[in-house]
Amino acid sequence: MSRCNSGESPLDRFIAVVTWSISTVRPVIFGVAPYNPILGETHHVSRGNLNVLLEQVSHHPPVSALHATDEGENVEMIWCHHLTPKFYGTSVEAELHGKRVLKLQNHGETYVMNSPKVLIRFLPFPWADWVGNVRIQCQESGLEAELCYRNTSFLGRRGNQRSIKGKVFESSSLKTLYEIDGQWDRTVRMKNINNGKDTVIHNAKEVISGLRAPIVKDTREIWASESALVWSDVSRGILSKSWEKAKEAKKAVEEKQRELQRERESREENWVPKHFTVSHSKEGGWECSPIQKWVPEAPIIVPL
Structure with a gap:
C-alpha cells in the first residue's frame, strides 16, 4: 500500500491503487473449508510498517471488519x-459485500472500491x-476505474482463463485515459490512450514469489x-x-462458542466487538469504524 502513496501526481497514485487492487486477488482453492470463523476471532499481523487487524464482528450473518494502517x-x-x-443448481455465486476504503491522508485522497464475486461451479468439473x-x-482527483474479471466459458474450453479487462477514465467527461488487459494470475498491461504506450502494471509471479510465511515474534x-x-x-x-x-478439535471450538452464547443469553447480554464499532442499516448495509486510530504492531510478522 505504501507504493500507492508515493506517486507524484493524482493520476500516478490512482494507477498505483488500481495495480494494488489487482494484486490482492489470489486464486481460489476449491474444497471443503474446515474453519468457520467464531465471534470475536481476530487476526493481527504486521509487515514492515503496515499493521493489519481483523475481527469477526458478527456470526449470523458472518461479518468481518478490517483495519490496516x-x-x-x-x-x-x-x-x-x-x-x-x-x-444456481450447478453453481454458487458468492457476492462479497462491503466497500474497501483506502485513505492516502498526506494527499487528502480517499479511494472507494468493491470486490469481485466468487463463482463456484460443480459441473463439468469442480x-x-x-x-x-x-x-x-x-x-x-475525479478519476475512476472499471475492471471486469472473467473466466472460462461454461464448458471450460474457450476464452481466456482469469482474464481482466478495464479502463481508467475521468469521472466528469467519461474520457478514457488508459485501457487495462491481461490475466490477473499472470500479467496485466495498461495502455496509454494518448500515446499508445503499453506498460506491464502487474506481474503475479513476481508478487507471489515475494511473499513470505508469517512468523511469531x-x-x-x-x-x-x-x-x-x-x-x-x-x-x-x-x-x-x-x-x-x-x-474433534473443530467440534470443541464450536461447542465452546455455543456455551458462551447460552451464557450471554442467560444474562441478557449482547456481545460487543472489541476493536470496532459496528452498525447496520437496510440502505447502507454493514459499516464499521475502528476504535483505535492506528493499528499497533503485531506479535505476528511477515518478513519483508
Missing part, C-alpha cells in the same frame, strides 16, 4: 465485508474463481482470540492428516 506513510484502509451466496465487475473511485503477546491460536489444534490435525483429531 501505515503510520509512517499516513495511510489507512477500512473494510467491513460479508458474503451472500446465490445458488472449480472456483473470481468474476464480476469492480469499480474504483477517487472523488478528490512474541508468543506472550498473542491474543486468545487470534485465529492461529483458536484453530491451532484443527490445523495440527490437518497438517498431520489426522482427520478425526481435526474434526
